[in-house]
Structures are given as structure tokens and as C-alpha cells.
Amino acid sequence: MSVRNAMDVLVVGGGTFGTALASLLADNKRRVKIWVRRQEQAQEINTEHRNSRYLPDFELPQNLEAVIDMEQAIKSTPIVLMAIPSKSFRNVARQVGEHIEGDQILVHATKGIEIETFKRMSQILKEETCALKIGAISGPNLSKELMAGHPAGALIASRYEEVIRSTQALFRGSRMRLYGGRDVIGTEIGGAFKNIIALSAGMAAGLGMGDNTKALLITRGLSEMARLGVAMGADVFTFGGLAGIGDLMATCASPLSRNHQVGARLAKGENLEDILASTNQVAEGVPTTEAVHRRISAMKLDLPIANAVYARLYGGWTNEKVIEYLLGLSVGTELARLRF
Amino acid sequence: MKPKDKERVLVEVTQRVLDKWSADPETSEQALFDTLYFERQRLETEKDRRLARKQSAFYDEIQSKALHSGPTQHRDLLRRVIRFFADEVVGHFDERVYKLSTKAVPVGLDLLLNAMSPMKLFRRGFASLGSLDQQLVIEGHTESLQKVAKLGTTILVPTHSSNLDSILVGYMLYRLGLPPYTYGAGLNLFSNKLIGFFMHNLGAYKVDRRKKAPIYKDVLKSYAGCSIELGYHNLFFPGGTRSRSGKVEQKLKMGLMGEGLNAYIHNLRAGKDKPDVFVVPCTINYQLVLEAETLIDDHLKEVGKSRYIIEDDEFSKPKRILEFVSQLFTLESRIHLVISQPMDVFGNPVDDDGTSRDSRNRPVDRRRYVEINGEPAFDAQRDREYTRELANSIAHSFKKDTVVKPIHLISRTVLDWLLESNQDLDLYRLLRTGGAELSMPMTELYRRVERNLIKLHEMEQAKQLRLSRSMRTRDTAKVTSQALAHLKSYHRRPALERKGDRLFHIDRNLLLFYSNRMAHFDLTQQEV
Numbered sequence: 051m052s053v054r055n056a057m058d059v060l061v062v063g064g065g066t067f068g069t070a071l072a073s074l075l076a077d078n079k080r081r082v083k084i085w086v087r088r089q090e091q092a093q094e095i096n097t098e099h100r101n102s103r104y105l106p107d108f109e110l111p112q113n114l115e116a117v118i119d120m121e122q123a124i125k126s127t128p129i130v131l132m133a134i135p136s137k138s139f140r141n142v143a144r145q146v147g148e149h150i151e152g153d154q155i156l157v158h159a160t161k162g163i164e165i166e167t168f169k170r171m172s173q174i175l176k177e178e179t180c181a182l183k184i185g186a187i188s189g190p191n192l193s194k195e196l197m198a199g200h201p202a203g204a205l206i207a208s209r210y211e212e213v214i215r216s217t218q219a220l221f222r223g224s225r226m227r228l229y230g231g232r233d234v235i236g237t238e239i240g241g242a243f244k245n246i247i248a249l250s251a252g253m254a255a256g257l258g259m260g261d262n263t264k265a266l267l268i269t270r271g272l273s274e275m276a277r278l279g280v281a282m283g284a285d286v287f288t289f290g291g292l293a294g295i296g297d298l299m300a301t302c303a304s305p306l307s308r309n310h311q312v313g314a315r316l317a318k319g320e321n322l323e324d325i326l327a328s329t330n331q332v333a334e335g336v337p338t339t340e341a342v343h344r345r346i347s348a349m350k351l352d353l354p355i356a357n358a359v360y361a362r363l364y365g366g367w368t369n370e371k372v373i374e375y376l377l378g379l380s381v382g383t384e385l386a387r388l389r390f
Numbered sequence: 391m392k393p394k395d396k397e398r399v400l401v402e403v404t405q406r407v408l409d410k411w412s413a414d415p416e417t418s419e420q421a422l423f424d425t426l427y428f429e430r431q432r433l434e435t436e437k438d439r440r441l442a443r444k445q446s447a448f449y450d451e452i453q454s455k456a457l458h459s460g461p462t463q464h465r466d467l468l469r470r471v472i473r474f475f476a477d478e479v480v481g482h483f484d485e486r487v488y489k490l491s492t493k494a495v496p497v498g499l500d501l502l503l504n505a506m507s508p509m510k511l512f513r514r515g516f517a518s519l520g521s522l523d524q525q526l527v528i529e530g531h532t533e534s535l536q537k538v539a540k541l542g543t544t545i546l547v548p549t550h551s552s553n554l555d556s557i558l559v560g561y562m563l564y565r566l567g568l569p570p571y572t573y574g575a576g577l578n579l580f581s582n583k584l585i586g587f588f589m590h591n592l593g594a595y596k597v598d599r600r601k602k603a604p605i606y607k608d609v610l611k612s613y614a615g616c617s618i619e620l621g622y623h624n625l626f627f628p629g630g631t632r633s634r635s636g637k638v639e640q641k642l643k644m645g646l647m648g649e650g651l652n653a654y655i656h657n658l659r660a661g662k663d664k665p666d667v668f669v670v671p672c673t674i675n676y677q678l679v680l681e682a683e684t685l686i687d688d689h690l691k692e693v694g695k696s697r698y699i700i701e702d703d704e705f706s707k708p709k710r711i712l713e714f715v716s717q718l719f720t721l722e723s724r725i726h727l728v729i730s731q732p733m734d735v736f737g738n739p740v741d742d743d744g745t746s747r748d749s750r751n752r753p754v755d756r757r758r759y760v761e762i763n764g765e766p767a768f769d770a771q772r773d774r775e776y777t778r779e780l781a782n783s784i785a786h787s788f789k790k791d792t793v794v795k796p797i798h799l800i801s802r803t804v805l806d807w808l809l810e811s812n813q814d815l816d817l818y819r820l821l822r823t824g825g826a827e828l829s830m831p832m833t834e835l836y837r838r839v840e841r842n843l844i845k846l847h848e849m850e851q852a853k854q855l856r857l858s859r860s861m862r863t864r865d866t867a868k869v870t871s872q873a874l875a876h877l878k879s880y881h882r883r884p885a886l887e888r889k890g891d892r893l894f895h896i897d898r899n900l901l902l903f904y905s906n907r908m909a910h911f912d913l914t915q916q917e918v
Contacts, residue, residue, distance in 0.1 A: 144750065147752065152757075180738065180752070182779055
């Protein structure tokens, strides 16, 4: 329909990642709009080509247009791409649900899990909208590196071929290589769980530990991610790809990662509330740790790193106690619990 | 099917199946010879020798021509074979029978069920006809079904645990003032002449499950699809066969269900006035299941998985049907048929006025789901996923609208106790040996039943399931005695028997069968 083709994609969410994705697509000559909540932010993006709150060091593409009228924007596009923190995801999804229709594609790039329900973002989209053609993007995509134009890769997972094809087409020709996959559960669990491991890697870095420790956390974290994912119905091989080990490597190694930064500051003895209050960016690992902790108790899964991070964040454990706990665990066969 | 539609459907079905299997010469040649092979194998075991000779002659002719011809002729021969199958499927309809059915079915059913309780007829006279009304409880979204059936074509998708299901559904449709539904019934259901008569009248056509050729299955699917397009309401059992384990079906067959969506898209493309297709799940809930013993035995046997057609079960023995129906009346055992909320072919709930709703109850323009560049179009991969969404919604409705009865609760409670008391035994060994204790104290049973009843009531409040009337009373003793009366009657061996203050478990396979009806409900005890 002609109305649907007025633009190529609408990015919902003017935070760091939403702005980075929208910029990447605008640079790739796509007709892209970004929906933001505040009028001032829209004006700043449209007139000054900046998002001073989230990406102050970067100039945004001239052809990126910000809008605050969600209804009009959704009507004009075949694809809606949501990049909204998990905490407010359901509310914004419900607003999207007021306008979206069954022929449209709805993709999200949020790496989190809803605390109260342990629902994945695609499940929330299903509950809050009539959309069926739903997909999830995940991978090692640090926003500042995307803005700097460095090559990167990610996974678009959907049960619908059309979602995979259409989303890949948006990024074709850009510096983002978007691979396709069918395992939505694994993609979402990978994207969410890696933030917990990033918190632990940040703590290790903050305590002055070296690359050996980091590698230990990444590989054992991968094992925990796979155990949780498979228990929820994911394909174990997904965790060997961009949405699993790929994302873990980037997030755990890079000081640019928000979760890594939070972990490092915790290691220095800062209080969690103070850390969160001091930044306008969202560290998804913090709510995800709580969500996962609740769930794994019910599922009777043993995920020691996730447990230790939870105890450090919410259980009053000191850094020393976390180390003592993890090093005190008995050592079994490395892949024992991954032989399904 | 009306004569004017019959030829149209025959042509359409033949062409659709042919188009699918003749995309290139290799495919049509392969399909032709595969079909001949499957059919020859079937005919070797055909009991009706006259029919076997006739059909063999037909296939001999096709084979002889196929061996001496090229791609164009192969396509023509394939068309003949498809048409042969289509004639067989469609040919069983008779408009006169179809018209008669609304009158014949209810009277016939009452006669059938009452005739099996001759003492009752003798005592109460023929005035007792109609008592089926009391025996059958029809509840749920009955009005919604009636309303959407006027707005479009409906596909009724019930749970399936007995061959009596289709007869009861037929009766229910009559009671709701709906016409007979088109229904593909296995050949074995027609072997009993009386039942076969009703099957015909309920809109059933014969499905020969011994025919293994993929082309035959496509003919059946296409036939269902074409009949939906023409506005004939359909009945499918989405579990594919009777539930062997006793569980409420959660893994549903996608093939036939996808025909609803196909028909919807065909209708939209044809610009029909009433293009809509609505899917209506329905649960059929018995206390006693006629074929329980055979079904659970089949489930427990390793070979059970491959045994699709059972020809020697209780349904094929009139005496067993008689005993079963007699128990129904003696125990005043009600059968609940629950109609779920209608849904569209994408699994969205549908209002009485035919409007699809999302889970926030906002109206949904369902046509949009199948539009490509503004026009309704097919997309095989997308449509398979839509059908999977539909299957998920049906499975959810099945769970929500399952009626839990005393027999299920008591079976589950006793089996849970057995499993807890014999943790060193796996389920199958426990079923075989019975474990360490031959009986459990009644006080222990009551304690556990009371606890489970509380949990079930909470689940009913949360609309996760339904409870039968006796379960709602929360009267532990009454619920227990009703269940025990059922469990010690009808079946050849009692499942449970009370002696004094102890309850003896005798046929544990039956316990498993009846407890499995609750297998998907978490009572915070070990699930089976």
C-alpha cells in the first residue's frame, strides 16, 4: 500500500541504542524516522542533528527525522523497530499496539527480561499488539562503535522468513552484517543473560583481575546462558553465535559496555543505587539479574555466576564473598550439564 | 454436499492437488509411481476381494500406460488417480441423507443410548426418550458459535478421547440448531452399521487411513479446504486421533487446520461476501471413557506409537457400548461439552459480531495479516506459522475449558501418592508392580483430596480450568465416593476398590489414563 511505503522503517525509542540503529539506517540511505517521547528531543534531533542526552559526542545523519506522533509514523511504515529499555517496554508496546496492524513487521532490539513475569520482549509484543510477524535483533553492538562506523554483526531471529528477509534488507549495504535465524528464544535469552555476565566481568576488572579471569567468566557464563536457554526451549547452537558468545565477548571485554561499567564501579565499593542514579543510561543487567534469579529458583537450575551477581546486587554480599563463593564451588566435568 | 457443489469441488480438488504434484516432470512421475506402489501394498491386505480386484484393474491399467509414456501422459495419468481418490471421498455425500439428518440424528441417538438400557425403557416407557438432554451438559460459548456460524464458515475442533465423540458433537450441533458438519471419519467407524448410519447423517465422509499415498492425504486436505470455501461447516479433531494417554491434546496436527487459512485467503481473493472462517475449540469431558483400557494399553506399548488404526477396541463391540451407556445412566454420569470462544484463523479471539480482538480486546483487521502490497496473497512459510499460532491458541483453549471431574482428581491423587511412596521405581515399573503398598489409608486419601480440591478451586477462579458441579461443592467425601463408584464399574478390572478403611489400587494403567486428564495442571506434586 502506498501509505505503508512512505518510509522504510520506524525506530521506536530515542535512547542510545535506538538512536545508534536509526543513524546506521539513515546513513544507509533508508527512509527512517525515530519516535521519541519528548518534543524537545525531537526538535534537537531534527534541527541540531544531535541527541545530547544519550550520544552527546556524535552528529546524527541529516536525513534522520524524529517524530512524536506515533500513530502517523506507524501508519506510514512496513517495519517498526523497537529499542526501548525492558522496564518501560510493555507500556510503549501497548502504545504501539494501538496503531499497528497485521501486515506490519515488528522487531525489537531490547536485551532484557520483564522482572515480574519473566516474559521475553517478543512475548510482550505478542501480548500487547496484534502483530504476529515479530522478530528480535541481538548481537555484539556497542552503540558508540556503531556510531563510529566500525563494522559489526548481529542476528535477526524470527519464525517468519519475511521478517528476516525484510530486516536484513534494511541493513544491506551498511557496516552492520545482519545474519538470520529462527531461534527467537535463544536470541533473546542470549541478549539478556550476557548482561549478567558483563556485570561479573566488570567486577573482576574493577578488582584488578586479568584476562584469565575474564575468559573464565565468559566461558562459564556461556555455559550458564546455554543451560537457561535450553531449559526454556532454545537451540543450544544459538549460543555459539553472535547472540551468544559474540555478544558476551564484546560486553565483557569492553569498558564501553554499561553493564561492565556498573560491575567495575561495584568492585570499587560504590553503592548500586548511587551508581544507577548517576547515569542516564540503562544497565539492563541489573533488572535482568533479578528476573533470572526469581526464575531459576522456580526452575531448579543451578547458575552460580548469576546467583553470585544477584547476591552482590541485592543480597548484601561483598566483593570478597562473591569471589570466595565462586572459587569454593566444587569443580565438575566442564561440559557435563551441556550434554543434552 | 449439494449436487451443484459436488462437481465443482471435484474439479477444484483434482486441479489443486495436480498443480502441487506436477511442478516438473520428475515430481509427477515420482508421485504417480509412489502412489501405485502404496496402493498395491494396501490392496494386498484388502478384505473385500471384489473391491480389491476392481481397484487392482484400475491401477494395472494406469501402470501399464505409465510404463510406456512420457511426461505429458504421466501428468494425465496422475490426474486420473487424483480424480479417482477425489470421487471416493466426495462421492459419499447424499443430499437427501443430509437433509434428513437433522430429524434422524436426535431420535436415533436417543434410541441408540436408551435401547442399550432396556430396563429403563421398560420402567419409564418411551417418555424417557430425550433423557440424553440430562446426560449431556452443553456449556460455554454456545451462543457465540451460533452467531459466528451465520457470519462465516466455522471449523469445530474438539478434543478426542472416544469414537462416541463425533456422535455427541453431532447431537450437540442439533441441539444448538446448527446443520451437520462435514467431517472426515475413519473407515472403521462405518463398520458398525448403526453408528455408520449416524456418521453419514452427521455429515461424515469416509477417510481410508490405510491409504498411505501423500496424494491421497492432499486430496482429503483439499476437499476440506474447498468445502470450507463453499461455506460448509467442518469438524476436525486436531489431535489427529483419540488421545491414547488420556491427556488433553497439546500437540496438534497442523495439516488440516491450515485449510481454514487457505480457504480464507481463497475467499478474499475471490471477493466473496462472507469470506470469514472461524475456528471453535470444544472440549468433550467424560467421567468414564468407553475405550480407556485399549487406549492406555496402546499408549504404554512401545508399538503404540505406530498403531494408528485400532480395529478391535471397545467401540467395535456392541456389548461394551451397551455396558458403557448403561453405566452412564446408572451413575448419572454427565458428559460435558464445552464450547470455547471462537477464534479467527490466526488464533485471535472473535466477538459474537465476528470482530477479531487482540489480547487487549482491541479490534483487529484480520484481513491485513494476509495482505502483501495491499492484496490478499499466499505465502507458504508465513501461513504455516500463522497456523502454528492458531494451534497454540486452540491448545490454550483446550486447557482452559477442560472440565475436571472427580474421577480425574482421585486418580491423580492416588497416583501421586504411589509415586511419592515408591521413589525408587520409575513410572512404568510402578504401573506394573504396584510398588510396596497394595493399598492406601482412606484418611490419607481424604487429606490429599482436600488439599488438591483447594488448589483446583483456585485454578478455576483464575480461569485456568473448569470444575464439574460435584467438584464445586468441595465435599471431599462426596467427590471421593463418586469417583470410586466410577472407577470400580464398567471397566473389566476396577481401577480402585475400597475395603474398609483402605483403598486398593488394582488397575494402575487406568489410574494413569484418568489422571493424565490433569497432567498439565501443576498441583505442586509430581506430574506424570
